[in-house]
Amino acid sequence: MKNTQSLNKLGLLACLYISQYIPIMFLLQALPVFLRQQGVNLDAIGLLSLIALPLILKFLWSPLIDRYGFTRWGHYRFWIICFQLLVAALTVICAFFDIETNFTGLLICILLMCLFCSSQDIATDALAVGLLEPQERGLGNGIQTSGHYLGAIIGSGGMLILLNYWGWRTSLLILAGIVVLALIPVLRHQEQQIPDVKELQTSGIVKSYFRTLINPYRDRRTWSWLLILSLYLAGGNMANTMFRPLLVDIGLSLADIGWLMGVVSHGAGIIGAIAAGFLIAPLGRKRSLILFGLLYAIAMTAYFLPAFGITNLPILHLVAISVQITLGAAGTTLFTIIMDKSQLATAGTDFTVQTSFIYFGTIGASAISGLLAQIVSYKGVFAIGIGITLLDIILINQVFVSNEIQQRSPLVFK
Template sequence: MNQPLKHDQDFPIKTVSALSLSVVVVLYLAHALPLYFYNVALPAILRHQGVDLRWIGMLSLLYIPWAFKFFWAPLIDRFYFKALGKRKTWLLFTQIALVLGVVALALTQFDYGLSIFVIVGLWISTFAATQDIAIDGYTVETFSESEYRLGSMAQSIGVALGSMIGGAATLWLYQLYGWQTALMCLAAMTALTMIAIFLIKENSNTEKIAKQPPSLIRAFKRPEILWALALIVCYRIVEAPAMAMLNPMLIDQKWSLAEIGVLMSVIGAGIGLLAAVTAAFLLKKIAATQLLIWAGWARSLVYALLGLAVLLSWFNQWHMLLGLFVVVILAIRYIAMTALYAHFMHTSSKEQAGTDFTILVCFELLVYFIGGAMSGFLAKAFGYGNFYLILAAASVLSVLLSQVLIHKAKQTEQLT
């Protein structure tokens, strides 16, 4: 499923320089900063201000643009200013919009009601999602096939750093200096990442090889995309409910919000960095799909152990043991995501890299949202222990089916 793309010969870049890799890390960090402020810091700040939990829960609606960004992805691949470059056009435009959005939050504070957070939040989320299309397209077009593992690693590192800085660090600044100072610092950090945009070097051949305008129809006609979509459903539908119930379980085990914040945003992000680097090293030796299967087996084992630990009341005796389970689950997840995104890069056509990659990511998010939505009902019906044992069994089935899909996809590619 990871065979060379037809047009790789048009892209002579064989190795990725440290500068190119750093640029990609910073680009992914750029749009992760404001997003993780909304995802990590803002819920805690709003709760501190006495905002109703129902309003805080509605913040999840801000991710709607991420699930449907594939609708305008072909436009990002198709329209741009030639003087600036195919990707630089959208990267600059969206980054300026993100900075303006964060500044607007800093200046409005809480004086205009919660609706302002939703409006500005949708602005930030929409432009961050649009920027992600351009970043993904740039990464696929710039890196050679053998270096996609590094592009996927850079993505994981950028997102992990965004979680630490946009989430944990901004929350810390808010506690020390207040809302406006914290948000202006976040705006300044977001603006500084714009430097990376001026350092990117776009391959001029990307404009020459596209024989037809980028479109969704072209993407869905490719067998590689269809097999990848099937793999996403099979693999990710199990992971989503397992991840969704980690925070509620931590709360029910009497972990404080501060402890959960450190565990998920600081320790978890640090583990994510190490896991991403480890995955990139492993991907030099094995195929992305093989690493994905290995992570799936490890995931199954950990879910089973977690379920047993709950049923046997281990966490009542060893309070921090649950934190260890969470760290291991996060590490496996980062390895799996690095492998999965490397596979997405292999699958995407360089003729419309942003469109193809975005379709896969959007579908992955949609499956993740659906899986997460089921989690609460299942956990309440069966209890945490049985819930994770059921997920362990489902994960085993998921891995077995994923292996079949990968094998079938390789057979299809050999025939074409």
């Protein structure tokens, strides 16, 4: 019976994260390629970068999702159902847009889609915090990270294939259908009542908003953890960002790059995430964070092979696989600890604020990677990325003093 319940939880999370990331990855990765093919100018396509803003800023409205809900449907379940239906409806609307004559309307719709996907992410992460017991969180976050990768495979590569063969309208209607079908496990789920949420709801909205958003960060030890979050994946993202143009420079075709960086690397990431999910509990949180971070840094040294002219495809596949498999493991560990450090009554805010620091670090590192490459070459960027990762591991060893984070622990070190 217990095993059945655990499988049901993992199945629910898999459906939620896959369905949530399919539209996000479609908007961020597949749509710019399709629009360019349709003759949309680069300036207009550049505006698509604005749709990432809700992913970065979603912590600002996360306290409202923690505070308000429709208890009869389940607090976070209510939000997930609403946002997922809104995303499906907007996808249907976009399917009937004429891209050439109404690009502005399309841009507004996809910005709203990203806003709703980001907001759904708050509720989904909060639901997962309450759904998983501490001993289940390693595997649960392995499923979460795998959902990200699988959503990327379907939303980017899969949707580009559909667009190529079936066109804009049919492809988007299929996407909307997938989003609606993914609601079935959510509709069957009965969410348990969240403790202490009534106290949050009865206090003044301004007071509860700022208390939820700010209180955990008054402890200086929390800022050490947030610094770790900002750096842990930042160096790798800097290196990953420059690996793609390096592949172009060494002469790979778009098809080769798409297969290598889409299907092969994301598939390896799924394997790494699931493997880490099984290993985190026996290894422990701190040991896993250090071990998988070290393996990630070691794997990044493989980027030097193409940088020094070793460019045959089997080697490039091994490079992509080694980096992504360790990234999947490292990311799973990080999200497991983020979940540990989220309190039930404010899980949406606690989880979202922590992941926002990851976004700040990775996006910032990615933004300066091109400038650094012009100054110190690809090799220099890869060396800096590895150095940042190793520096963060030293920081983890110094400040991460808790052996295991106890159930429902606050966002501080014990």
